[in-house]
Amino acid sequence: MQNAVPGWERRTQAFASNAYAGGFDDPIGVMKARMGGFAPPKARGGRVLDKADTEALRTLGLDENASFTDIRARYKEKVRVLHPDANGGDRTHEAELRRVIDxxxxxxxxxxFGAERKSRKS
Incomplete structure (x- = not known):
């Protein structure tokens, strides 16, 4: 039997329940929804945070419920402590300062956090 597309007559198997396990980047959540709803963490106000947001908050020592006002206050506090000018020119904390700024x-x-920041400016 000749077929233009061999293999299509066979049944396919479903993904394993642990197939997603963070093995690839899924920015719009297509596989998350399909694989049983690995929902991204949500913060207060229904804000959806991705992995980079969570890591940035962790760098500043904050949790997912932090507001932009909290973020800004913690940033100022950390820069005040880590900046070489505040430490008599000591540059040993420069790498940590760079991580905080980033x-x-x-x-x-x-x-x-963009909408919260914009509404605060108005």
């Missing part, structure tokens, strides 16, 4: 910059541009 985390704040990421959260400032994150869609999860």
């Amino acid at each position: 985390a704040y910059t990421h959260l400032k541009e994150s869609p999860g």
Whole structure:
């Protein structure tokens, strides 16, 4: 028997229940919904945070329920402590300072906190 597309006559098997296990990037959540709803963590107000947002919050020492006001206050506090000017020119904390600045910059541009930031400016 000749077939233009061999193999299509066979049954396919469903994915295993642990097939998602974080093995690939799924930015829009297509496989998460299909695999039983690995829902992303939600913060207060229904804000959806991705992995990078959660890591940035962890870098600042905050949890998922932090508001942008909390983030900004913690950022200022950490910069005040880690900046070389505050430590008599000591640059040993420079790598940690860079991580704090990068985390704040990421959260400032994150869609999860963008609306809160814009409403605060108005």
